[in-house]
Each structure stands twice: as C-alpha cells, then as structure tokens.
Amino acid sequence: NAGVTQTPKFRILKIGQSMTLQCTQDMNHNYMYWYRQDPGMGLKLIYYSVGAGITDKGEVPNGYNVSRSTTEDFPLRLELAAPSQTSVYFCAIRRSGSYEQYFGPGTRLTVT
Amino acid sequence: GESVGLHLPTLSVQEGDNSIINCAYSNSASDYFIWYKQESGKGPQFIIDIRSNMDKRQGQRVTVLLNKTVKHLSLQIAATQPGDSAVYFCAPGEKLTFGTGTRLTIIP
Numbered sequence: 001n002a003g004v005t006q007t008p009k010f011r012i013l014k015i016g017q018s019m020t021l022q023c024t025q026d027m028n029h030n031y032m033y034w035y036r037q038d039p040g041m042g043l044k045l046i047y048y049s050v051g052a053g054i055t056d057k058g059e060v061p062n063g064y065n066v067s068r069s070t071t072e073d074f075p076l077r078l079e080l081a082a083p084s085q086t087s088v089y090f091c092a093i094r095r096s097g098s099y100e101q102y103f104g105p106g107t108r109l110t111v112t
Numbered sequence: 113g114e115s116v117g118l119h120l121p122t123l124s125v126q127e128g129d130n131s132i133i134n135c136a137y138s139n140s141a142s143d144y145f146i147w148y149k150q151e152s153g154k155g156p157q158f159i160i161d162i163r164s165n166m167d168k169r170q171g172q173r174v175t176v177l178l179n180k181t182v183k184h185l186s187l188q189i190a191a192t193q194p195g196d197s198a199v200y201f202c203a204p205g206e207k208l209t210f211g212t213g214t215r216l217t218i219i220p
Contacts, residue, residue, distance in 0.1 A: 042211050090156070099205030
C-alpha cells in the first residue's frame with residue numbers, strides 16, 4: 001500500500017515546454033487535489049476532483065489542466081510552462097466522510 | 113473569504129520544553145480545523161483535528177485549543193523533540209486553503 005505516488009520527483013523545463021505531473025493512489029479515495037507550494041509559502045489549491053469524471057478549479061488554476069478518468073489517477077498538465085510555475089507540486093487524497101488529506105512526496109519543478 | 117494565518121512565522125524552542133503555535137481564522141462558519149506538520153522536503157502530514165463544538169482536543173504529546181470567541185486556534189506540543197522541527201499549518205477542514213505556517217525549530 002503505497003498511498004499517494006507522484007512522478008517525477010524533479011523536473012527542469014524550458015519556457016514554453018509542456019509536461020504532465022502524475023499522481024496515483026491505491027487507497028480508493030474519492031477526493032484528489034493538486035497544490036503548489038512556492039518557497040517559504042503555504043499551499044495553494046490548483047484543481048481538485050470529487051470523483052472519477054469530475055474536476056473543479058481551485059484558487060490558482062490558470063496555466064494548468066487536469067483530468068480524472070479513473071479513481072486512481074489524477075494527472076496535472078502544464079501546456080506552456082512559465083517561470084512563475086516554478087514550484088513544488090503536491091498531490092493529496094481524501095476519503096469521503098473525513099477531512100484528513102494524505103499527501104504525496106511532491107514534484108519539484110523548475111522552469112527556466 | 114477564508115483567511116487562515118499564523119501569528120508568528122518562526123518559533124525556536126529548547127528541546128524538552130513545550131511549544132505553542134497559534135493560528136487565527138476569519139470565517140466563523142468553519143466547523144472543523146486540522147493541524148498539519150510539514151518536514152523539510154516532504155508533504156504535509158496530519159497531526160490532529162478539532163470540531164468547532166469542542167474547546168480542546170488532546171493527542172499524543174499534542175493538544176489543540178479552539179477559542180471561537182476570538183477565532184483563534186493553538187497547537188501545543190509537549191516535551192519537544194528534535195523530530196518536531198517542521199513547519200506547522202492549520203487548515204479549515206471544509207476548505208482547502210492553508211496559511212503560510214509557522215516554522216518550529218527545536219534547539220538541542
């Protein structure tokens with residue numbers, strides 16, 4: 001039982017490139033979230049999903065897209081990377097009936 | 113909108129002493145609060161939660177106090193250990209925003 005898995009751990013992108021950050025869970029939780037955390041700052045919600053086929057915007061969705069075709073996977077897509085997207089990205093899950101979120105180890109992204 | 117903030121961005125405590133981390137909130141409708149701990153290079157980890165109909169909740173070495181009158185939360189960590197060094201966030205349970213957090217440093 002790995003919980004929440006994120007890949008890659010690190011990535012360097014050039015401005016304008018695209019990439020997908022992967023998030024996979026094996027706990028069968030309905031809720032999944034993507035956050036970004038800039039250096040020395042708190043977490044900001046990018047997108048979230050309450051179940052397969054359903055996604056919704058969070059606080060800072062611009063420049064990102066998500067999909068949720070299965071319960072297990074919740075990939076985050078960056079289409080045109082910008083330096084402002086340099087951050088650490090965390091995926092989290094939550095089961096229905098609980099407010100506790102379980103976080104993945106994060107992906108550190110640098111856009112230059 | 114929701115505002116969840118910490119009174120102090122950093123806190124240094126001698127190993128073995130108790131520490132108190134504070135958190136203020138603005139939305140009176142919040143009925144559930146969670147404290148998370150984030151160690152360097154890792155994702156946040158759940159510590160303890162409290163419902164708005166409670167004033168106090170205790171866990172292992174941690175106690176959370178809720179003062180609804182002044183919209184204030186605190187996390188008390190007893191007999192701090194080096195492993196307690198981390199950033200601590202409070203978060204309203206039904207919303208998905210986190211304040212900047214307080215960095216707790218345990219001095220050996």
